[in-house]
Amino acid sequence: MNTIFALASAPGKAGVSVIRLSGPEAFAVAEHLSGSGLPSAGRSLRVLRDAEGTRLDQVLVLTFSGPASFTGEDVVEFHAHGSPAGTEAILRSIGESGLARIAEPGEFTRRALENGKLDLAQVEGLADLIDAETEAQRRQAMRVFSGDLGKLAETWRVKLIRAAALIEATIDFADEDVPEDVTPEVLQLLHEVSTGLSRHGDGAVIAERIRSGFEVAIIGAPNVGKSTLLNALAGRQAAITSDVAGTTRDVIEVRMDLGGIPVTLLDTAGIRETADSVEQIGVHLARQRAEAADLRVFLTLDDVSFDVEVRPDDIVLLAKADGADWSLGHKGISGLTGAGVDSLVSYISNVLSSRSASAGLAIRQRHRDAIRQASASLEKASALLLLGAGSYDIAAYELRHAVLALESLVGRIDVESLLDEIFASFCLGK
Template identity: 35%
Template sequence: MLNNDSIVALATPSGAGAIAIIRISGEEAISIGNAVFQSIKGKDLTKQKSHTLHLGHIVDQNKTLDEVLVSIFKGPNSYTGENTIEISCHGSTYIQQQIIQLLLRKGCRMADPGEFTLRAFLNGKLDLSQAEAVADLISSDNEASHQIAMQQMRGGFSNEIAKLREELLNFASLIELELDFAEEDVEFADRSQFHELLNRIELVLKRLIDSFAVGNVIKNGIPVAIVGEPNVGKSTLLNALLNEERAIVSHIAGTTRDTIEDELVIGGIGFRFIDTAGIRETEDHVESIGIRKTFEKIEQAQVVIYLLDSSLQSADGSLQMNQIEIEKIKNQFPLKPLLVVGNKSDLLSEKEAGNLKSEISNLNLISAKQNIGVDQLKNQLLSFVNTGALRNNETIITNTRHYDSLLKALDEIQKVKFGLETNLSSDLMALDIREALYHFGLITGQVTNDELLGNIFANFCIGK
């Protein structure tokens, strides 16, 4: 799958900017760059040291395209493990296209998505989980997802898996050796040590698998549904949380007939707030569709905020109706954290506020319009996220492919453990060990195929 031809792509975002970087990688990368570059000091790029910068011009025959800086990285001491140059030019889209077209005429090929990182993997500069972390790092949009991607790219996860795989491989070799001496009925693998290793591997795998629940929501943002009766201030609360006029606010009940979503970073964690249509009995066909969508969004959410108008709770039946709706959500979604929030608290006396809190347990009183209690609400949302693993720099799984392989590896380890405890024959136990090693290898790329690599790197941006 590894091509030795030279590839080229824009490494910075497309469009005009102050500067742009055009990257070339391949065996002939430096000589191709040298063919279009004229140094202001007459340097020959092919004779320069690695990791050096050179000022000059990109020239197409007698036409100067731009004044540039060229960076040289000689393989294997480069990102891809191959000869690589990066041309820093001015950020005009015209200049970018002219230089790239010139390089294509000189023998380069346009890089496929993720091909630079694919070459880094194939040349042993990164393992597969680290390569995937590159894409996660590029797409990270908050502190937590950035921290997880950096930890994985530095090899935290793959080192942990590689160590377990090596220890298991050592025992597998001894088990396989026993098969060669089956007639002598000898044991080379210490069964008590092997059992201890299996217990340790099982604990590590379970911890990593459990971390996916946290890692997945951190990577993709934690969805929070804001629900409640019409006109209680759901859209006002969304605007207050985002600190901008994102949703239409009106005194007319049922203004929000569709869900509105926006994202906010709180304490380095991304939250995706969903403002939903008001929950009430209605004969309006369009509004009823919005209400149905509300319950769909509750199903998808990790956290639910039930908002009520605290100034109306003394009205006939209003308190009881809200209590019924709260219980309905609790019963229908028992595992979802539910925050009950009373809006318009600025309209309450101290006594009324106290009475309302005694009627509804764990009630949070706020005024979205006056921005009272909104910061406390943000802190409470943050408390639902288990950030302890982040603070302790523990490995957190965010990749579905890794999660699937870990589940399958755990299943095989448990089969081996059962076989060991029930004195299963070594040849059958060896089959389960091989399967566990296979799933470990899938994570780090020690076991790959073209289809797997194609699926992974197809999601990368071109130029990385």
């Protein structure tokens, strides 16, 4: 196994730059640059020098002996002064030592996976934690990174192995008198696992929305104030506004953090019948995005019906209502004066926060697929058990298939093809 190194902190000028090494020669590299031995674990202040003896920097050296490290290997970190030139000089000297090579994207984390320090779900949680822009995304990523999904999958797996063992025992002793019918216990175990799978499978859509952002569409007729409202919510000129109906032809997206919830606001083209072929495309797209949105804000100047069905959580507001006061029951809004904007933001935040409470630990399509496969196998196994002992061998097969699906959830099997794609999203020092 080669020793790898990379800058683990953000590039550029900073108070401190962190350079990380991992592998069998990590300590040797550190001793080569510092000119003396290092403790197997701990910290020390050292002067690093290049091959000619030129002083590079005075750094804090942290050492972690494997397997008690992030990667499970010997790890060394140099905490240097955050000078771009100084950092580059240290990196160059490490490479010139011939004892280590530059790490590939995500290679430190990949080694942690391969050495059993993290499961695949934790790796995905770490990637989401690095990308987290809102509090809801951070909390969700931390739940997965802390290993909650892996622990849950292991609990399910243990129950299914117990159920499979009971069935296998019945098959093995089919020609003998078995003192107890194991079917009730097996069915109870399958029911417990199925209930958990269903809960987290149902919450996977919300969890994915927290990762990628909820979509909130602003819908209404042309020139009703949709773009003006979008600009007011965004706090900047995100969309062109004018008195000319049909100014907005495409869907304009603005990403925001509303109360810790990631939200993408959609300003859609005004919905109306038009002979303009380009505007027709915009209206068609507006209808499509409105149907797919998680929440819709309908703006109207009078009591009119909409081509898009209003759902329970959607809100219909009187547009251009400069004196709107929700506390008095006046459900209006004005993007121009700001009247009602704070109330709308509060409403959107409350609705989406309530939905977020139902999020499960399955946060990716891969997780949903594994849960779906396991659930399908358990459903088949339960039905087979009710047919009697003659179907037990097929039921046992379905249980084994469910166990394999759960093992793929945390990366024990059948995930090699996913690894390159997952780790490509990491930086070099991770």
